[in-house]
Amino acid sequence: MRDLPPLAQHIAHARRLDLDDVGAQVAEDLPAERTGDDLSQLEDAHARQGSLRHLNLHRNAFRDRTMLHSMVRRQADLVRDAEAVARGMDVTLVEVSPRDGLQNESVILSTDAKLDLIARLVAAGARRIEAVSFAHPQRVPAMADAEAVMNRLPRSDGVSYSGLVLNRRGLDRAVASGVDEVNVVVCVSDTFGHRNQNLSTQDAMRVAADVVEGARAHGIATTVTLATAFGCPFEGEVAVERVVELARESAASGVDELCLADTIGVGVPTQVRALTSEVRAAVGDGLALRFHFHNTRNTGIANVVTALQEGVMVFDTSAGGIGGCPFAPAATGNVPTDDVVYTLERMGIGTGIDLPALLPTAGFLAEQLGHEVPAMLPKAGIFP
Ligand code: ZN
Numbered sequence: 001m002r003d004l005p006p007l008a009q010h011i012a013h014a015r016r017l018d019l020d021d022v023g024a025q026v027a028e029d030l031p032a033e034r035t036g037d038d039l040s041q042l043e044d045a046h047a048r049q050g051s052l053r054h055l056n057l058h059r060n061a062f063r064d065r066t067m068l069h070s071m072v073r074r075q076a077d078l079v080r081d082a083e084a085v086a087r088g089m090d091v092t093l094v095e096v097s098p099r100d101g102l103q104n105e106s107v108i109l110s111t112d113a114k115l116d117l118i119a120r121l122v123a124a125g126a127r128r129i130e131a132v133s134f135a136h137p138q139r140v141p142a143m144a145d146a147e148a149v150m151n152r153l154p155r156s157d158g159v160s161y162s163g164l165v166l167n168r169r170g171l172d173r174a175v176a177s178g179v180d181e182v183n184v185v186v187c188v189s190d191t192f193g194h195r196n197q198n199l200s201t202q203d204a205m206r207v208a209a210d211v212v213e214g215a216r217a218h219g220i221a222t223t224v225t226l227a228t229a230f231g232c233p234f235e236g237e238v239a240v241e242r243v244v245e246l247a248r249e250s251a252a253s254g255v256d257e258l259c260l261a262d263t264i265g266v267g268v269p270t271q272v273r274a275l276t277s278e279v280r281a282a283v284g285d286g287l288a289l290r291f292h293f294h295n296t297r298n299t300g301i302a303n304v305v306t307a308l309q310e311g312v313m314v315f316d317t318s319a320g321g322i323g324g325c326p327f328a329p330a331a332t333g334n335v336p337t338d339d340v341v342y343t344l345e346r347m348g349i350g351t352g353i354d355l356p357a358l359l360p361t362a363g364f365l366a367e368q369l370g371h372e373v374p375a376m377l378p379k380a381g382i383f384p
Contacts, residue, residue, distance in 0.1 A: 079309040083347070090350040092128060092314045093337060094290065095121050097365070098149075099130040099164055100334055101322040103142050107369050111145045111152070117364070119154050121319060124358035125351075126337075130162045130183060130316070134170035150177035160221070166197055171211045174220070181221035183259070184211045186250070188243055189232035192263075196227070205246065209253035216254060224250040225259040225292060229275065230267035240274055244282045251283040258287050259316070262303065264325055265296025265332075269306035276310040290314035293335045295374065296325050300335035301343055308349070315340065320362040320373030336375035338362060342382065355382055 098118055102109055109117070121129060131153065137144035146163065153161055162181040163174040174182050186204040187193030193201050212222045229243045243260065250258050260275055276289065291307045293300045293315070304315055317340045323333025341353045355377075362378035 082309045082311045083349075085311070086308055086313065087348045088350075089313070090352050091308065091344055093126070093340065093351050093353060094128040094130055094162070094314065094316045095126040095319065095337060096130040096292075096316045096334055097121070097318040097320065097322055097337070099133050099143070099162075100292075100316070101318040101320075103133060103140060104324040104333065105142070105322060105369055108142045109368055111148045113368050114145070114149050115152055115154075117319075117361070117368075118149075120361045120364065121358075122154050122156065122159055124361065125353045127158055127352060128160050128162065128181075130164065131179075132161075132177075133164035134173040134177075135164065135166050147173065147177050150179065162223070165211055165215075167207050168210055168214060171214050175215075175218050179220060181223065182211065182215045183223045183225055184208045185225045185227050185261075186246060187227045187263075188238050188246055189228045189235045191234040192228045192232050195234070201246070205249050208250070208255075212253045212255045221257075222255045223257040223259050223290065224253065224255045225261050226250070227261045227263045229260040230262040230271055231264060233264050240278050243275060244278050247279045248282050251287050256288065257290055257314070258283065259290040259292050259314075261292035261316075262294055263292075265294030265300070267293065267303055268299050269302050272303050272306040273310055276307060276312060288314060290316065292316040294323070294325055294331070294333065295321060295335045296331040298332075301339060304335060304340055305343065305347075308344075317341075319358065319375075320365040320378065321375040322365055322369065322373050332374035336373075336377070338375040338377040342377050 098114055098121075102114065102117075118129060118131060132146035132149050133140055133143040134146055135143055143164075150161070150163070160180040162183050163170075163177065163179040165171050165174050165182045165184050171182060184207070185197070186208050187196055187199075187201060190201050193199050193204050197204060199207065208224050212224065215222045226243060226246050228238060231238055247258055247260075258279070260279070272291070279289065289312050291304070291312055291314070293303045295301075307315070316334060317337040318334030319337045321333050321336030321339065325331040325333070337353065338355070338358060341351050341355055341358065344351055345355065359378055359382070362373050362375055366373050
């Protein structure tokens with residue numbers, strides 16, 4: 001009989017179930033699954049020691065551990081694959097500071113200041129910009145000048161302007177204003193939907209399908225955003241199955257793109273991964289996925305990177321990270337364009353945004369809003 005490998009000796013003489021130490025060592029020393037030969041040797045050794053019961057426990061622990069580690073490795077390989085694919089490609093950032101950003105700030109910017117912001121974003125390379133909301137002006141006063149903004153936008157080739165639309169009336173305004181895309185919101189949580197849009201989720205979905213149909217008839221690109229997909233300030237946890245069901249209904253409407261929004265910034269990477277795979281499994285690869293993260297609890301960048309590793313290539317970001325959250329008064333806003341671009345660039349992934357050109361926008365916004373903006377990069381500076 002061959003000598004037992006050192007590790008097996010160690011295990012054979014183990015007197016207690018220090019499984020964590022043993023398991024960690026096994027994972028380190030044995031990259032592949034243990035062969036049946038090794039196991040039978042272990043069995044002999046343990047039989048000699050009269051501790052077969054311990055052996056079985058240990059052996060099960062090896063198997064579990066080894067299997068677990070090999071699963072982790074396989075997952076890590078997939079993650080690297082997705083990252084490698086993303087390298088050399090441009091991730092698309094939808095710049096939402098003029099809409100989601102400004103809408104959730106207490107200071108209302110003048111039309112001129114909004115146009116100044118948008119011109120800066122275009123000059124920095126932004127190619128998809130959520131410029132306005134066609135919500136009722138009395139309900140969202142910060143967006144009351146939507147038509148005036150749309151009218152005076154810097155129209156240049158390759159820049160697509162989007163308007164948020166809540167219903168058919170909003171769509172009519174959007175069409176008349178000459179938007180390139182519309183984004184229609186359905187709240188996954190009923191309570192949030194009632195408070196935010198005065199609509200149940202199912203009613204909102206019917207409205208969304210109607211808006212999508214109307215927009216498509218005008219050749220306008222469409223996005224359905226599922227708000228509170230990661231959690232609701234009133235109902236708490238949101239079930240993945242509920243998001244998946246709404247994703248299915250969205251896909252059936254013929255929409256071009258589905259955006260999953262962490263409206264209140266409670267999401268974490270494991271949730272991003274679960275939602276991405278479940279939604280993909282339900283709607284297939286034909287429907288483009290986009291994510292909308294808020295950095296309320298500082299998980300935004302981790303969530304972006306995780307979604308990227310899952311193969312998602314479109315993200316909403318906001319210059320300077322402006323936006324806040326109406327349900328978390330002290331919260332920071334959307335995930336900052338500045339910090340996301342920096343992270344992706346350093347990972348070898350392009351965004352089309354010129355960071356040195358974008359950076360002064362944070363100072364401009366701070367001046368306009370009368371407070372410092374949350375983005376970190378404008379404070380720390382570009383590296384190298
Ligand atoms: Zn938002």
